[in-house]
Amino acid sequence: MSRSTARWLPSLFLTASLPWFAQAANLSQGPAYGAQLEGFDYPYTLKHFAFQSQGKALQMGYMDVPAQGKVNGHTVVLMHGKNFCAATWGDSIKTLSEQGYRVIAPDQIGFCTSSKPDHYQYSFQQLASNTQALLKTLGVQKATVLGHSTGGMLATRYALQFPDQVERLALVNPIGLEDWKALGVPYRSVDQWYQRELKLSADGIRDYERKTYYAGRWKPEFDRWVDMLAGLNKGPGHTQVAWNSALIYDMIFTQPVYYEFKDLRVPTLLLIGTADTTAIGSDIAPPAVKARLGRYEVLGKQVAQLIPQSTLVEFPNLGHAPQMEEPERFHKALLGWLDKPIP
Numbered sequence: 001m002s003r004s005t006a007r008w009l010p011s012l013f014l015t016a017s018l019p020w021f022a023q024a025a026n027l028s029q030g031p032a033y034g035a036q037l038e039g040f041d042y043p044y045t046l047k048h049f050a051f052q053s054q055g056k057a058l059q060m061g062y063m064d065v066p067a068q069g070k071v072n073g074h075t076v077v078l079m080h081g082k083n084f085c086a087a088t089w090g091d092s093i094k095t096l097s098e099q100g101y102r103v104i105a106p107d108q109i110g111f112c113t114s115s116k117p118d119h120y121q122y123s124f125q126q127l128a129s130n131t132q133a134l135l136k137t138l139g140v141q142k143a144t145v146l147g148h149s150t151g152g153m154l155a156t157r158y159a160l161q162f163p164d165q166v167e168r169l170a171l172v173n174p175i176g177l178e179d180w181k182a183l184g185v186p187y188r189s190v191d192q193w194y195q196r197e198l199k200l201s202a203d204g205i206r207d208y209e210r211k212t213y214y215a216g217r218w219k220p221e222f223d224r225w226v227d228m229l230a231g232l233n234k235g236p237g238h239t240q241v242a243w244n245s246a247l248i249y250d251m252i253f254t255q256p257v258y259y260e261f262k263d264l265r266v267p268t269l270l271l272i273g274t275a276d277t278t279a280i281g282s283d284i285a286p287p288a289v290k291a292r293l294g295r296y297e298v299l300g301k302q303v304a305q306l307i308p309q310s311t312l313v314e315f316p317n318l319g320h321a322p323q324m325e326e327p328e329r330f331h332k333a334l335l336g337w338l339d340k341p342i343p
Helices: 003-017 020-027 086-098 124-137 150-161 190-198 202-213 220-234 238-254 258-263 296-306 327-338
Strands: 047-053 056-065 075-079 102-106 143-148 166-172 268-273 310-315
Touching: 047 124, 056 086, 056 124, 075 086, 075 124, 075 150, 086 102, 086 220, 086 327, 102 124, 124 150, 143 150, 150 166, 150 238, 150 258, 166 327, 190 238, 202 220, 220 238, 258 296, 268 296, 268 327, 296 310, 310 327
Parallel strands: 075 102, 075 143, 143 166, 166 268, 268 310
Antiparallel strands: 047 056, 056 102
């Protein structure tokens, strides 16, 4: 054996002994995670719910955190957004649990720590049914449902689909407060979404979120969530993750809940960061159309008028994720509403 060979062999063995996600991180800047986000730390114990759907054996990752202190007997179910995961609810889980709530935070099929099937007919009804099956297994008969971003569309559908199982509904900067297609946003095919998702990078995600979510602002703690999303996309499940993401975007664009806000029959809280400009497809919309989209300082007020039992709380100058930008301010508003008796 030559001396040069002897020099690189130890490093080869060391690399071979590392988990695959650590090896991937060494090959490019930033971490890389598994197809079900293996390698990324969740703030509470991660469990998996195994079930059959559309002829497939699937798994939903979830956290089920018991109430701390004075138990109030109520459960809050948290529904994450498109570019988020159950893990991003960490501060809210802690706060709600300390206030006596049992908190359940699932990752929906196609996202984060859950299965990403090769073929799946995505609908908000299907995701709501999956979540209801999880809650039934966990013995939860009724809960407050809190949805953020795309999770707001899902939470709305859940409340419409299972009204007797929802105590209250809270929506945090939900997308779907408008119908983008009806307003003139061009349609993207699933194949076009797929090609777009294949090109995701940490820099691209960060630039988009800074501009669209946070009105040009950024906090260092947001980088963890950029790494989470970018790392999931650059791991060995790269094409699988991108394909499911494309299917989900098609679901979001083609299945508006806007027209059914008037049909909600549960007390509903709208928590709106008014600096948010999120709108699906705004990047390809004609300038005149784009100028009308994602105006949350207007949309929150408009939708509050559509929902029969609504309460609107606005956070001036905050963006798409007020629960992450200013957790204390957000949780004060949320808990103040939850503490009030149901009308």
